Amino acid sequence: MSQPAQRLIATGASNLARMALPLLDAARAAAGGPIEAHFALGRGRAYCVHSRLLGRGLGDLVNAPLWQALAAAPTAPTTALLMDVGNDLLYGVAVPRILAAVDTVLEKFVALGADIVVQGLPLPAIAALPPWRFGLVKRVLVPRSPLTFQQAIDGSRQLHEGLAARAHRVGATFHAPRGEWYGLDPVHVRRRCWPAAAADWLGSGDAEIPAPACDGALARLRFLFAAPATRSWFGRTRHHPQPCRAWPDGSTLSLW
Numbered sequence: 001m002s003q004p005a006q007r008l009i010a011t012g013a014s015n016l017a018r019m020a021l022p023l024l025d026a027a028r029a030a031a032g033g034p035i036e037a038h039f040a041l042g043r044g045r046a047y048c049v050h051s052r053l054l055g056r057g058l059g060d061l062v063n064a065p066l067w068q069a070l071a072a073a074p075t076a077p078t079t080a081l082l083m084d085v086g087n088d089l090l091y092g093v094a095v096p097r098i099l100a101a102v103d104t105v106l107e108k109f110v111a112l113g114a115d116i117v118v119q120g121l122p123l124p125a126i127a128a129l130p131p132w133r134f135g136l137v138k139r140v141l142v143p144r145s146p147l148t149f150q151q152a153i154d155g156s157r158q159l160h161e162g163l164a165a166r167a168h169r170v171g172a173t174f175h176a177p178r179g180e181w182y183g184l185d186p187v188h189v190r191r192r193c194w195p196a197a198a199a200d201w202l203g204s205g206d207a208e209i210p211a212p213a214c215d216g217a218l219a220r221l222r223f224l225f226a227a228p229a230t231r232s233w234f235g236r237t238r239h240h241p242q243p244c245r246a247w248p249d250g251s252t253l254s255l256w
Contacts, residue, residue, distance in 0.1 A: 006031040007076040008202075009038045009114065011061045011105055012084035013045040015187075019194050021215035021223060024253060026198035027079065028214070029207040034250035036076065040064040041255065042228065044141065046088045047101040053141065057232035062101045065229045066256035067108060069242070080109040081201060082172075083119035085163060086187070089155045090142045099162040106170050116172035117201055121160040124179050125186035127153060175201055214247055228255035 008027040010016055016023070020039055027035045040061050044053035047061045082105055088098045109116045131149040138145050147155075160176075167174035178200075181193040189197050195215075199205060213219075227240040242254035 005033060005076065007036045007038070007078040008081070009066070009070070009078060009109070009112070010081040010083065011040045011047075011064070011066075012082070012119075013041065013087050014043040015084050015189055016041040016081075017043050018188065018191075019198055020253070021219055022194040022198040023081070023202065024214045024251065025209045026195070026202040026204045028249075028251060029199070029209045030079075030202050030204035032207070033210060034247075035252075037251070037253045038066055038070065039253065039255055040066040041084075042231075044087060045084070046091055046093070047085060047105065048088045048093045048097055049091050051087065051091070057235075058228070059230065060101075062104050064256045069229075069254065069256065070112065075113075078112050078114040079117065079202065080112065080114035081117045081119065082106065082109070082163075083201075085119075085159055086121055086156060089152060089159075090138065090145045090147055092146050095155050095158045095162070098159060099166070102163065102166060106166060106172070109172075110170055116167070116170060118163050118167035118172045118174045119201060120163050120174060120176045121156050122177040122179070122182050122186060123157060123160055125177075125182040126156050129186045173203075210249060212248065214251060226253070226255060230256075 006027070008024070010023065016039060020041065024035060024037050027037065042051070042058040044051045045058050045061060049060055051058050082102065085098065085102060106116065134149045134152060138147065164174050181189045181197055183190050226244040229242050230237065230239055232238065243252040244255055245253040
């Protein structure tokens with residue numbers, strides 16, 4: 001079994017949670033071998049505030065255990081992906097505070113000497129969202145959110161522009177999401193587009209994924225039960241050892 005020579009770090013929310021395995025395979029294709037992956041993710045996860053979804057709680061991404069783990073890890077060539085900026089709007093966080101959190105995460109990536117990739121927001125898909133659907137989603141997921149539909153549109157645009165400016169400032173690669181990747185759901189990449197989006201973000205292009213692939217129907221089912229290092233269920237904090245997944249080629253995945 002090979003020892004991973006490349007490291008992939010990613011921070012995000014539901015898109016990262018859904019696309020974790022395709023991203024891992026894209027990173028393996030780009031590296032031509034095993035990857036040591038560290039993902040700070042979770043559906044509803046936020047950069048600035050503690051999030052809670054259906055009884056499950058996760059800390060903010062700026063203070064995730066990921067950073068302590070990386071500080072204790074040996075150095076390695078690293079790619080870092082920042083994505084899924086926007087949930088904080090639903091939790092009532094102002095745009096300047098969100099972008100300040102983004103600055104902090106980017107500073108951590110820079111300190112690690114990483115090649116940085118920043119993912120923007122799918123503005124056309126968000127703008128096409130009917131106000132009634134926005135209201136329905138907000139009432140179901142974040143019923144106490146003070147965010148209005150127009151504030152969501154304006155805040156998304158400001159975040160997208162702020163992300164692009166910050167990516168330029170730190171020499172990162174910035175990606176504006178492609179409209180064809182989105183359907184009725186304006187914020188989540190369609191499943192059939194996961195491999196293409198992952199390859200685009202990580203620059204693997206048409207590179208062949210080393211066999212056996214990490215992604216697949218059974219692998220995704222198993223991934224649903226993978227637990228991050230720290231989370232809470234109905235107020236009770238639980239801890240789990242990492243990495244939570246390992247593959248025969250030496251690739252590993254840790255969730256934070």
